[in-house]
Amino acid sequence: MKAQEMLETIRHVEKVYHGITQMSKKRVKHFQREKSVMTVGVEYDSEFYLFIRKLKPVMGSNVYEPTAKKILNNWYLWATDSIKAPRRTEPFEYNTDPIEFLIKNDFRVDHKVFAKIANDNLQIVAEVKNKMPIDSILYRKLKNTADNAYPSPRGFKYEYLVKVVAGFSVRWN
Known part of the structure; x- marks a missing residue:
C-alpha cells in the first residue's frame, strides 16, 4: 500500500466520520504515543514526505521520519477501525417493555x-x-x-x- 492511499483514507475518515478537517497537535501526539501491535506494509512515496512537512508547523518542530512512520501507521489503523466499527455493532432486538x-x-x-x-x-x-x-x-x-x-x-x-x-x-x- 502506498502512503498516499493511507493518507486519503485518514482524511476521508476524519472529515466524513468525525468532521475534523485540520491536524491538531493533540491528535498527532495521541497517535505518536499509541503502541500498536500491528504494522501496515507501506511504500513511502512523495505524499509521505509532504505529510512530514505538514507535521512540522503543527508540532512546532521537526518530526523525524521513524516517528512520522509510526504516526501514519497508528492513524491509518485507527481510521480503518472507524470505518469497520458500524458494521460490528449488533442491531438491537425490539421489545415494548x-x-x-x-x-x-x-x-x-x-x-x-x-x-x-x-x-x-x-x-x-x-x-x-x-x-x-x-x-x-x-x-x-x-x-x-x-x-x-x-x-x-x-x-x-x-x-x-x-x-x-x-x-x-x-x-x-
Whole structure:
C-alpha cells in the first residue's frame, strides 16, 4: 500500500466520520504515543514526505521520519477501525417493555446518562420499583445481565438499576 492511499483514507475518515478537517497537535501526539501491535506494509512515496512537512508547523518542530512512520501507521489503523466499527455493532432486538429490552440487548446502553435522567422523574422511579421489586426475578435477570455487560467486583446496586430503568423509560416513552 502506498502512503498516499493511507493518507486519503485518514482524511476521508476524519472529515466524513468525525468532521475534523485540520491536524491538531493533540491528535498527532495521541497517535505518536499509541503502541500498536500491528504494522501496515507501506511504500513511502512523495505524499509521505509532504505529510512530514505538514507535521512540522503543527508540532512546532521537526518530526523525524521513524516517528512520522509510526504516526501514519497508528492513524491509518485507527481510521480503518472507524470505518469497520458500524458494521460490528449488533442491531438491537425490539421489545415494548423497557426492562425486557435492556435484558434482551445485554444492557448495551449508556447507563450513567439514564440514571441522571431519573433524578428529575421520581414518580417513574416509584413506578419502576413497583414493577421490579428487589426480590423479583425480573430484577435478578436485569442485574445478571448488567453485571455481565459491565463486570466489576461490586456489581450494580438495586437503587442504581431502578434509576437506569426509570431514565430509560422516560426516553423510551
